[in-house]
Amino acid sequence: MDGYPKGNAVGAPVDPMIPRPFRITKVKSEVPGVFSWHLVPVDGGGFAYRPGQFNMLYLFGVGEVAISISGDCRDGEKIVHTIRIAGSVTKAMSSLSVGDVIGVRGPFGRPWPVEPIYGSDLVFVTGTIGLAPLRPLIYEVLHQRDKFGRVIICYGSRGTDDILYEDELHLWRGRFDTNVHVTVHSAPSGYRGRIGSVAAAVRAAHIEGGDTQAFVCRSEVMTKPAVDALHERGVSSERIWVTLERNMKCGIGLCGHCQFGPTFMCRDGPVYRFDEIEHLFEIREL
Amino acid sequence: MVQIEGLGPLVATHPFFADMDGSALETIVGCCANEVFRTGSYLYRQGEAADKFYLIRDGLVTLEAYVPGRPPIAIETVEAGEIIGWSWLVKPYKWSNDARASGTVRAVSVDGACLRRKMEADRVLGYEIYKRFLPVMARRLAQNRERIVELATEPAGFD
Numbered sequence: 288m289d290g291y292p293k294g295n296a297v298g299a300p301v302d303p304m305i306p307r308p309f310r311i312t313k314v315k316s317e318v319p320g321v322f323s324w325h326l327v328p329v330d331g332g333g334f335a336y337r338p339g340q341f342n343m344l345y346l347f348g349v350g351e352v353a354i355s356i357s358g359d360c361r362d363g364e365k366i367v368h369t370i371r372i373a374g375s376v377t378k379a380m381s382s383l384s385v386g387d388v389i390g391v392r393g394p395f396g397r398p399w400p401v402e403p404i405y406g407s408d409l410v411f412v413t414g415t416i417g418l419a420p421l422r423p424l425i426y427e428v429l430h431q432r433d434k435f436g437r438v439i440i441c442y443g444s445r446g447t448d449d450i451l452y453e454d455e456l457h458l459w460r461g462r463f464d465t466n467v468h469v470t471v472h473s474a475p476s477g478y479r480g481r482i483g484s485v486a487a488a489v490r491a492a493h494i495e496g497g498d499t500q501a502f503v504c505r506s507e508v509m510t511k512p513a514v515d516a517l518h519e520r521g522v523s524s525e526r527i528w529v530t531l532e533r534n535m536k537c538g539i540g541l542c543g544h545c546q547f548g549p550t551f552m553c554r555d556g557p558v559y560r561f562d563e564i565e566h567l568f569e570i571r572e573l
Numbered sequence: 574m575v576q577i578e579g580l581g582p583l584v585a586t587h588p589f590f591a592d593m594d595g596s597a598l599e600t601i602v603g604c605c606a607n608e609v610f611r612t613g614s615y616l617y618r619q620g621e622a623a624d625k626f627y628l629i630r631d632g633l634v635t636l637e638a639y640v641p642g643r644p645p646i647a648i649e650t651v652e653a654g655e656i657i658g659w660s661w662l663v664k665p666y667k668w669s670n671d672a673r674a675s676g677t678v679r680a681v682s683v684d685g686a687c688l689r690r691k692m693e694a695d696r697v698l699g700y701e702i703y704k705r706f707l708p709v710m711a712r713r714l715a716q717n718r719e720r721i722v723e724l725a726t727e728p729a730g731f732d
């Protein structure tokens with residue numbers, strides 16, 4: 288697709304291996320086991336990135352993890368990361384408070400396309416914390432709402448008490464120009480919303496395949512069912528964008544930790560057009 | 574409240590019976606009734622005789638699992654354009670869960686005993702009905718398998 292950035296072409300840091308100190312200005316508990324940080328650079332400089340990119344967050348003396356940027360890339364004041372407690376580093380991170388300083392390397396990775404998809408209908412397909420890497424793109428689309436057709440968001444969570452960014456989902460649903468479908472796996476009796484899989488929500492959404500671009504952020508194993516549901520609605524693989532995850536170390540295509548087939552996710556991803564990697568989903572050993 | 578007259582178009586335009594042969598539709602309509610369920614009312618309850626299935630025309634139906642000593646758990650929703658209920662096809666013809674209206678639900682009910690008799694008498698009709706039910710059952714089975722994998726791989730989130 289013309290104009291679609293390759294690799295780390297966007298917002299590449301000066302020396303990508305040296306962490307830059309950022310101060311935590313806000314800690315927000317999102318849902319059980321998930322929190323967000325607002326970060327500002329200690330040196331007072333700016334930080335430019337595109338929706339879909341990630342940073343390596345370094346907790347001094349403990350370790351480093353790759354985390355997607357989940358805020359609004361037009362926000363010149365801060366960057367936002369939403370982090371699930373999933374290992375020793377993120378567990379240690381969860382005990383930090385406002386005023387603490389961490390190291391940030393980034394931004395890295397290929398972002399979601401924005402300008403190349405002007406004029407299209409858009410559908411976002413995600414579940415649980417997968418909304419975090421998509422939120423910057425949703426913000427950007429809403430900033431430029433008149434440049435796009437219909438906007439549909441299909442989001443799934445386990446229950447009614449772990450819906451990430453629930454307040455914003457309500458806000459987006461309240462807009463006249465955005466359709467939001469939230470589905471949960473189970474709920475207390477009397478719940479009035481949709482219950483079932485994310486793929487079922489995609490099948491039920493009124494998606495008109497033709498000129499729709501879809502953005503998927505699921506775990507790797509659940510990406511395929513989401514894509515299958517989109518195919519059923521007439522959205523072809525060339526119009527489906529997915530973001531994937533691997534353990535990252537260097538973030539700049541040197542160490543090979545994030546290899547996915549012939550690609551390095553930190554450099555060639557994490558955002559891929561699905562037709563570029565569709566064949567890799569058939570190979571179990573990857 | 575049974576109301577046969579005028580049901581033909583409702584049945585014929587429901588996606589479940591799309592492209593159904595006209596005379597077969599006429600046979601089926603003879604087993605149908607128009608029904609409205611108010612918010613919270615039951616379409617059917619676990620353990621009761623499964624004597625119907627429903628073509629949902631409007632609204633959302635929630636399937637609930639009865640849990641002894643605890644409030645029921647809502648486990649799935651079925652919406653307009655879909656069907657609900659296949660226990661009328663499988664012995665012992667008992668519902669395996671509860672189905673409740675989540676908001677006002679408009680549906681066409683199909684009398685299972687009536688349709689089973691007609692399917693026995695007309696095997697072509699019987700085959701046609703099975704051909705339409707099996708993909709629905711297969712899809713729901715596949716979706717439930719997906720949900721098991723989803724629950725196992727996306728705990729509270731993944732980073």
Ligand code: FES
Pocket residue numbers: 534535536537538539540541542543544545546551552553554
């Ligand atoms: S993380 Fe080192 S090559 Fe990608």
